[in-house]
Amino acid sequence: MRLAITREPGERYTSCxxxxxMRSSLNLMKAREQHRRYRKALSELGLEVVLLERDDxxxxxxxxxxxxxxxxxxxxxxxxxxxxxxxxxTQVEQILGERFHVRRxxxxxxxxxxxxxxxxxRLVSGVTQRTNELGVNQAAQxxxxxxxxxxxxxxxxxxxxxxxxxxxxxxxxxRFVGHPVLKGLDLLVIxxxxxxxxxxxxxxxxxxxxxGRPETHRKIREAGFHVxxxxxxxxxxxxxxxxxxxxxx
Numbered sequence: 001m002r003l004a005i006t007r008e009p010g011e012r013y014t015s016c017x018x019x020x021x022m023r024s025s026l027n028l029m030k031a032r033e034q035h036r037r038y039r040k041a042l043s044e045l046g047l048e049v050v051l052l053e054r055d056d057x058x059x060x061x062x063x064x065x066x067x068x069x070x071x072x073x074x075x076x077x078x079x080x081x082x083x084x085x086x087x088x089x090t091q092v093e094q095i096l097g098e099r100f101h102v103r104r105x106x107x108x109x110x111x112x113x114x115x116x117x118x119x120x121x122r123l124v125s126g127v128t129q130r131t132n133e134l135g136v137n138q139a140a141q142x143x144x145x146x147x148x149x150x151x152x153x154x155x156x157x158x159x160x161x162x163x164x165x166x167x168x169x170x171x172x173x174x175r176f177v178g179h180p181v182l183k184g185l186d187l188l189v190i191x192x193x194x195x196x197x198x199x200x201x202x203x204x205x206x207x208x209x210x211x212g213r214p215e216t217h218r219k220i221r222e223a224g225f226h227v228x229x230x231x232x233x234x235x236x237x238x239x240x241x242x243x244x245x246x247x248x249x
Contacts, residue, residue: 004047005095005247007064008035009234010056016238017060017082023237031234035062038208038245041228045203047248050095058088062235063244066112066130066157067092070100070249071123071143078112079105081130092247099249103142111135114157114244117164122146124181126158148181159243162187163200165207169223171216173198188223190216199241201248208242 014026039049055061060082067089069076075096077089096102105111115126116139125136127149140147150158152175162172162182169186173195177187190197190213197213200220207220211229220227232241 001046001048003050003249004039004042005050005052005064005092005249006035006039006042006245007052007062007091008032008054009062010054010058012056012059013062013238015059016240017084018238020237020239026237027234031062034231034234035245038230038232038242041208041230042203042246042248045206047203052091052095055088055091058085060085060238060240061088063114063238063240064088064092064247065244066114068096068247069111069113069116069123069139069143070096070247071118071145073101074143075100075102076111076139076142077102077104079107079110079135080112081110096247105135105138108132109134109138111139112157113247114159116147117159117162117170119164119185120168122148124148124150124158126155127151128153128155128157130156150176150179150181156239159199160239160241161195161198163198163202163243165200165202165220165223165225166205167224171198171200171220186223188216188219190219196236196241199243201242201246203248210236210241 009031112130115131117124172187194213197216201208206226210232
């Protein structure tokens with residue numbers, strides 16, 4: 001059975017790193033309820049959901065995806081770019097160490113899972129505010145996989161703009177349409193007003209998506225996928241989204 005590693009928002013969640021205009025309206029109890037529904041959706045799709053012990057010392061600790069990158073039998077424990085987030089990876093490293101060969105990213109490299117998209121034959125990583133070339137190189141060497149890069153120092157994470165659905169299909173904002181690294185993929189381009197919907201989580205043929213983005217939902221249904229909308233408003237305010245909330249293995 002496949003696993004989904006998760007961790008609910010801690011007591012300091014409202015101090016998350018974010019420039020979102022609605023950040024001041026964050027509601028911790030609502031975020032935890034949205035997280036519970038997210039875990040329920042994963043469970044209903046046949047995943048065994050692992051709920052890590054809450055980390056009240058790190059405001060962004062519910063965004064577990066950033067802490068590790070997994071490929072086949074190996075896992076790279078990420079060195080997160082913001083110093084305030086370092087330490088979030090400890091619990092994740094412990095549980096992954098039971099299942100994979102594990103290695104830590106070494107300074108001054110930084111890399112975060114939110115920048116790394118898994119395709120059928122390779123990985124694609126952003127080189128962004130959070131991930132540098134050294135981090136990508138260490139990942140490629142340890143995981144023994146080809147990693148193509150999309151460089152954009154203005155963005156936080158690549159998967160806020162493009163995510164892979166399967167069957168050589170990806171959902172993408174206009175920002176990276178035409179990028180040579182994405183050549184060969186069928187890109188479902190979404191409107192600017194629904195840009196947040198670019199972050200999707202696909203389990204088999206089912207795509208978990210943020211609610212309230214009907215045009216993007218329609219495009220993905222027309223591409224032959226089943227869509228499950230989820231309210232992620234309290235994670236959007238922390239500049240997080242669906243993939244951020246789990247490590248699926």
